[in-house]
Amino acid sequence: MQGRCAAGLLVCLLGLVSPAVLSGESGPCVVDDAERRVCLQAPARRIVSLSPGATELLFAAGAGEWIEGTVRYSDYPAAAKRIPRVGTHSRFDIEKLLALSPDLVVAWISGNPAEQVERLQALGMTVYYSEPRRFEDVSSTLERLGLLAGTTDVARTAIAEFNAAIDELEARYRDADPVPIFYQIWDDPLMTVNDSHLISQAIELCGGRNVFGAADRLVPRLDRESVLAAAPEAIVAGGMGEDDTGWLEAWERFPGFTAVRRGNLFFVPPSYIQRPTPRVAEGSRILCEHLETARGRR
């Protein structure tokens, strides 16, 4: 990595200091989410994406047509479904990946197995580690991926649209009455998220309050009793698919519970809000409308 950076060394060093994104003489150079410098000789033209979220971000940044390989569940946008697979995000086929001879691999820090990504680096591949956690990270990831692929114009348009959508929601719900909500990301075991999670940021944006926001773990596991005790006004859940509301029906056996009594059991398609991609703006909009409905039922 250092070797490839040599010509643009100064640029790479500057990259460490303040703006995460800079362009060098020998090709694009950025700092990834693992605080490593990632430099290319030329814009990336053979990209492998190791998570469905990274695939979406690459498409949004204008680099979609250069993705040569990805992992299972990369289903958005529709063109992503036709990209050859190299395995799953938790175990991929290094041989197959190597055969694609990628000039850039976009890895997922918390989702990909460390030993496999380290092997890719040992084999001489250029790896960009990605771990967007907040709305701001979505924008900065688009910027950096756009720079690596030489599609900065497309990326900046996507960033502007994304920021505008978020700003609009922010302006509309800034002074809205807080609604305590429980967001369920998994059923059996029951799981939610704390305030460090992107979903909780979306809840705050909509003027909601995550009842488990102060939990210690990013994804706490709960029993139903603790949810009843937290007395949220609304329950929002994803599901096993993009239109599976089965998890919400399970709450209907507690008719005395405020959220159930008022009919505030809401569904948000999971891929709109559980993946840190530009689509989270749309997911947030759906969530905000649900919370507004809940306010109307007080």
Added chain:
Amino acid sequence: MPRLFPPLLLLAGIAVAAMLLAVAVGSVSIPVAGLWAVVQGDGDQLHRTVVLELRVPRVLAAFATGGLLAVAGALMQVLLRNPLADPYVLGLSGGAAVGALSAMLLGLGAVMVPGSAFAGALVSTVLVFGIAHGTGSWTPTRLLLTGVVVAAGWGAVVTFMLVIGPTERIPGMLYWLMGDLAYARSPWPAMFVLALACLLIMPLGRSLNVLARGPLQAATLGVAVRPLEWSVYVAASVLTAAAVTTAGAIGFVGLIVPHMLRLLIGSDQRLILPASALAGGTLLVLADTLARTLIAPEQLPVGVITALLGVPTFLYLLYRSR
């Protein structure tokens, strides 16, 4: 002694054939001419990387790990005089699992996982040794009971870690628990331990034959039973620790390979031990080849394949043997 050689030569032949097959197949299809070019030191750059940097080290690691597990299983079965004994029966894989999963939970990175697995395995070995030694008299039954109970304790700790672990780390932890050669960083430590073990244990074959008949008989025939038993325990533990450190807790190889060999070639330890090394290695090489190609590009944990291959083969041999 010469009558021992034909079966070993046959097994060695099968092992070499299995390794060649494993090097030849994978997601990247390489024609025989391409393989030959790589062997001769040139050929396509992609082919060279795939064969020399991915397949050959992985095949060697699989062979060494399988060999270690099978020899450790054979030793445990003699030591405990119990056909159900396998390398993990005394809780060693549990200790290693707690070590490896702790490293993963703390996010120490792939480099630290083998080291903490090895440390966990040694802690478990010393713990079982110390408690089984205790204050009273020592017997294989006591060692076995101690090991089984310690293993149950580790099992509970592993379950606890899986429950409190961050959701995104669970798949990696499960792959480690089922065993997977993707964790093998370098085949050489495991190969070295296997070679050393074969050299050191082979001369003990005759004494082990006597020990297998029971400690009283062995003592009558002039074998120093207690030192022999402890050496076997330490040897089996080190072998298992090396295997688990290389590729996670791969099940089943250590249990069935020695039994299969006994059904096929009798129970002379001088033959069983080297044969276990060869047959265990071969089984794991074949299982790993299937694990990485069966539903490619998706990868299976090799432990699934060892059981799927081993169970029917073993049951057939058992059924056939009266």
